[in-house]
Amino acid sequence: MELKFNFCLLVSNWFCFISQVTCSNTARVVLSSQDRSDISLNTVVGTEKTFPNGKIVREFLGIPYAQPPIGEFRFRISFPYGSLGSYFNATSWRPACVQASRVEASNPSHEDCLYLNIWAPNDLYKFGAGYPILVAFISGGFDGTNQNNELFSGLNLAESQDIIVVTVSYRVGVFGFLRTDNHEIPGNFGLYDQKLALEWITANINDFGGDRSRITLLGNGASAATIGYLLLSNAIGNLFKWAIMHGGSPLSPWAYVEPKEAEQRAVKIASLVGCRANEAPEILASCLRSVESGKLLKASQRISESGYYQYLFAPTMDGVIIGQSPEILLRNGYNKKTEIMIGTTGYEGVHFYEQVFQDIRMVDASVTSKVKKMSYKLYQYAVSLLFGNPNPPRGTIASNMNPQNFVPSIIQELILYEYRNWESPYENATANYLSFRGIVQDKYYNCPIVAFAKAFASSGSGAYMFQLPYFQSGDTLSWSGNGYYDSANSKEVLDSGIQLVFGNSDNDNMLINAVMNAWGNMTKTGNPNSGSTLSSDTLNMFVWEKWNPYTRLRLVFRDPTAGEKRLRNYDISDVISTEVWDTSNKCAFWTQHIPMQIATEKENCDKYSQYTVQSANYPAV
Known part of the structure; x- marks a missing residue:
């Protein structure tokens, strides 16, 4: 890795320390997994963020991991992007994937959306073999809330937990899960995007100071369900080690569509956008690939609003990445033998x-x-x-x-x-x-x-x-997708708590710190109790036991400053506790x-x- 140090950098860091703000400088990484016949090739340029405590986190935004799924590549399984060239500018956010989102994104959406973002601590040798990696797939629903902007920055999480954080955009809705009754459009494109992103991370993360043998997946809602499918898939291999699932499971009724039903929904889409479903498979696929993206999106929304309380497009059995229905896979013991964190919110x-x-x-x-x-x-x-x-x-x-x-x-x-x-x-x-x-x-x-x-x-x-x-204001909630709008604080709060942590800059929030520490511990060791305590002001006050069908214990995180019983003075025992959940x-x-x-x-x-x-x-x- 090549870093840029000079007098201006030293002055900048000194100013950052005395002014208690986060400062920025240039960071560079050379990807060794790609062609290095010339040392100038494949240099990824990002930004160094210096924190008031002296820690430095390198931020790399908008790195492509797949060819853009546009034109003839729409409704096809993604394939690698290839070389990034001699100089790649990774300092700006890329568009979110096209979606029927109920959460307004601050950046535009586009079909060219298969990018990832990396936040990596600057000290490459602190953990010997490299930093553990937390890979977040953020999508509250199969039809949207797949965000790729500063609301989901992993900067503070990487700094506080000494881990590398990666966020990945993948295709959702009709673009991610449309399936026809032939092999021309097999479906599950969103899952194949995730697989390809993990292959890119495994091949390149060591150059960012990561340990590819310790990759943990994090997802909320529908993306938690997709992680469940990756845990059940023989096609994934050892691309990750542990998983954290917030508010979703592949066993949820909304998380799986039978192949025949998926094909019937594709017929409806085709008829609405002017494509003939009874045409030869290659002709139908060509027609669907030529339709303007906004027209496809409107057609899917129209069908969703006329007979489906659940998601219109979702994963289905394709014989490859999903070999059988999820309940059969679990019943036959095909799940990855590893540790997971899994849970719900109060809403x-x-x-x-x-x-x-x-x-x-x-x-x-x-x-x-x-x-x-x-x-x-x-x-x-x-x-x-x-x-x-x-x-x-x-x-x-x-x-x-x-x-x-x-x-x-x-x-x-x-x-x-x-x-x-x-x-x-x-x-x-x-x-x-x-x-x-x-x-x-x-x-x-x-x-x-x-x-x-x-x-x-x-x-x-x-x-x-x-x-x-969950958070609320009085007796009302303004619901929006997998979350609701907290009017008191003018921000969208996702059902799964993902956005509670991503983008957070409140270092004094005991609840957020407890959640971040649990994620960090899980990413480092596969055990949310290990690596550090759940809170900086308690020493193993609670032992978070593995769930079993006899004791049925779970850890409960609480916000002591919200709800009817708000506390002005509280300690860690008011934030986390164990309970029997039968x-x-x-x-x-x-x-x-x-x-x-x-x-x-x-x-x-x-x-x-x-x-x-x-x-x-x-x-x-």
Whole structure:
């Protein structure tokens, strides 16, 4: 590595120290894995950031790891970018991938988006073999919130934890997961992007001071589910060692689409953009590759708004990177034998809440998604919309749902019965709202996540279970995708807590420091307890045990400054603690009781012959 030191640099660092600001200088890295017949080749130029404490982190932005997936390369598996040339300027952010994002990005989106960003400490020899690497795939949903801007800077995380942080953009939505009924457009492009990015990192990260044998993956929401697929895939090999998954699992109903269903959705897209689905495969693929990106995006949004509460495009079985359905892979023990961190937040599923509330407002315009209350009648109606209302109002999302996705009304009554708060009257609006929230969280998040953790616990590896807090302002939330807008602080807070840490500059926030330390420990050793303590002011005050189906312990992170019970004076015991998280009864309800009851109804009543068993696609817990 070549660094630039001169008198101006010394003066700059002195000024940075006395003024308590972060200063910038030039940093350079020569990639040894590429052609080095001339030492001037493949020089990546970034920026050195000097912190008030004297630490220096090198920042490299917008490094391409794949050929741009545009034109004839759209809807194809990504392939390497190749040589970066003699001089590559890595000092500016690149566009985010085209997406139906509910979180506005400060930079534009584009199909040419397969870039990664690197933040690396300057001291190459502190850890001998090199720094451990945390690779973050940031995408709250399969349709968007794939950001590539300063909101997700890894600068402070790299400085505080002495690790290398890499963020990776990958294709999402129709561009990342469209699949046709032939091999011309096989789907799962977003997963192949992630694989190629990991290959680039493995080949080059040593030149940035990294230890390629210690790569940990981090993801939130849909990207957590994609990491789950990488943990199950034989095609990935040893491209990473450990994983951290926030708010997602490949076993979540929204995280997998059966191949036939994926192909039917592609037919709908083709018809909306003027391509004939019955054409020869190569002709259909050529047509779809020629359509303007904005038109494809609008078509996918139109379909999503006319019959799908879940993501329209998501991973599917392709026989290569996903060999079988995720539940079969787990049942047969194909998961990578390693340690993972996996958990939830206190407010998973706002994506589904918002869509259901959109339909409710078609009936009652006075209802808003911000108010965390609903009458029992609206509670019943919300459940019917989520699981299939035979006669929903015209114009609602539910009015276009496939009848085969309906759950019989008698089964819906079982769901209402199971989740009703029997200590509260029917018209306890807050209790009704919490019951509906519990349904969404258990079916779509909690139970799939617990089932995934159980598989790792059973395989002899292990999973560290956790819960992060959510933030709110009074009694209202303005939901947006996998998060909500915190109007009090004028910032978007993602459901999974990823943005809670990325881009953070509040070094005195005890909660953020605890989360960062857990990530850092996991990245260094595969154990969130090791490497350093969870907080700088406690010495192993809590032992974070691996989750198992008997003790069911998880670590809970709390924000003592938020919510109704805000604390002015607090210590680490108010921020982290352990608790028993027993989901066995609720998860058995979804994985065993509901499928059995639906099967019974189908057998005994001809009028339900139109229905199919819509069981949760994850093993019993």
